[in-house]
Amino acid sequence: MKIKLNGIEFDVAAVDARTREAILGDPVIARAVWRDVYVWDATAQEGKHTGPVTQTGAIPLANGISFYVPKGDGPAKNESASKTSGERFLKALGVSSTLDVLKAMARLLGMPQKTLPKEFDALKPVASFKLKMHVEHSVLQLRNASRNLQAYLLVPGQIGFHHEIAAITDQPGYDALIEDKPELKTLTPLFLVPARSKANREMRATALMAQTRDLAAAAQGKTPEELPEALRMRIGRNQAELRMLAQVAKQAGQQTGQTRPAATTV
Numbered sequence: 001m002k003i004k005l006n007g008i009e010f011d012v013a014a015v016d017a018r019t020r021e022a023i024l025g026d027p028v029i030a031r032a033v034w035r036d037v038y039v040w041d042a043t044a045q046e047g048k049h050t051g052p053v054t055q056t057g058a059i060p061l062a063n064g065i066s067f068y069v070p071k072g073d074g075p076a077k078n079e080s081a082s083k084t085s086g087e088r089f090l091k092a093l094g095v096s097s098t099l100d101v102l103k104a105m106a107r108l109l110g111m112p113q114k115t116l117p118k119e120f121d122a123l124k125p126v127a128s129f130k131l132k133m134h135v136e137h138s139v140l141q142l143r144n145a146s147r148n149l150q151a152y153l154l155v156p157g158q159i160g161f162h163h164e165i166a167a168i169t170d171q172p173g174y175d176a177l178i179e180d181k182p183e184l185k186t187l188t189p190l191f192l193v194p195a196r197s198k199a200n201r202e203m204r205a206t207a208l209m210a211q212t213r214d215l216a217a218a219a220q221g222k223t224p225e226e227l228p229e230a231l232r233m234r235i236g237r238n239q240a241e242l243r244m245l246a247q248v249a250k251q252a253g254q255q256t257g258q259t260r261p262a263a264t265t266v
Contacts, residue, residue: 014210
């Protein structure tokens with residue numbers, strides 16, 4: 001697969017597991033993977049978002065970019081080389097910041113949004129809490145060999161919400177609620193991010209198929225009962241996302257006169 005940014009053509013490829021984990025482990029990127037999105041004050045019966053939201057109250061799910069360069073043969077980041085790589089990439093594209101690149105990627109891939117899930121509303125009368133959002137990204141390499149340009153693109157594919165109780169304001173009410181709905185204690189609603197453009201579908205599918213092969217290799221020789229729960233769940237989520245992407249591609253193939261995707265809400 002190839003894409004063009006400001007007239008420069010880039011090959012798009014999946015990355016290996018070690019590179020993916022190194023990029024997602026970067027402290028800057030990690031802030032986009034796990035973030036606080038909402039707090040609820042049960043005493044005041046008021047809630048507020050703790051990050052950017054749209055006019056309709058939805059959370060933008062932005063793409064990300066990294067100029068990661070490893071230090072030697074290990075996964076550690078070479079800060080100086082990564083900085084230089086980023087500067088060369090921006091200069092070649094004729095832009096002044098990574099924000100300009102991300103705006104171009106948003107035009108190509110779309111900018112999905114996510115409203116807060118309603119599943120936690122039952123807690124509002126009895127407890128103050130915080131909501132955290134986890135975003136699972138597809139990671140892809142953008143490379144132009146002739147110009148020696150490289151970057152890594154992060155495309156949101158799966159999101160989940162987790163809550164942390166800050167204070168229980170009505171203990172009897174909370175106990176009764178948990179007795180009636182024990183799943184609230186460990187509730188983690190998960191959602192797949194819709195793919196509204198061909199480029200978005202193909203990039204995510206490329207990354208997911210490579211990642212699924214890595215996961216299958218890790219699971220080889222083990223029975224379902226022997227697989228770690230985290231690995232089993234990751235395989236299941238990836239398969240679900242791939243099925244969704246395939247279904248969207250099939251539907252898109254049956255339509256004509258497609259237009260550029262607008263902002264999408266999950």
